[in-house]
Amino acid sequence: AQSVTQLGSHVSVSEGALVLLRCNYSSSVPPYLFWYVQYPNQGLQLLLKYTSAATLVKGINGFEAEFKKSETSFHLTKPSAHMSDAAEYFCAVSGGWDGANSKLTFGKGITLSVRP
């Protein structure tokens, strides 16, 4: 079984500041980890994913995340926030293949606000 913990429900940063969104996972098998972004009134869009190839993963819009097995973490970062980054961010885990289901287990989501 897998689970994802996203601490806090809301993060606020100033434009130009570092964005750090935390994600910790629990998985009984080597995990595959994803970050999705949801802009207002839209569906989820993949930001990046970790599939065991490289621990530092670069995604779209300048985001990146580092897989740290020892810390069971997959935190999302961006060096400089833009106003357009304001959205809800979901971390998700897909661990192992049960023969049928590619189910994603999502965290509760974090709302990112960017102040001018």
Added chain:
Amino acid sequence: EAQVTQNPRYLITVTGKKLTVTCSQNMNHEYMSWYRQDPGLGLRQIYYSMNVEVTDKGDVPEGYKVSRKEKRNFPLILESPSPNQTSLYFCASSPPTGWSTDTQYFGPGTRLTVL
């Protein structure tokens, strides 16, 4: 354009009135899934389908039905909706390999209110 479409996008209905939310994808994906999103709970899987005529329950299947008669379509059926099914619903699909690393592509969502 590769996409997952859902209809309707918004729906207000009353308790007990059967409804269907349609989902269609044009990417020839074999795997499709329905999730519901509730505040503070993230997204939870309702049902999924590996291929035509192959469906199975996710984590929160109670009160829902699905069918997969064609590869591109995966409708979600609420036979007797109740207020606790008020939620934001997302359909998703992923490529045919079916491995856990596959990216899932999400539709725009359907906001359902059951009075």
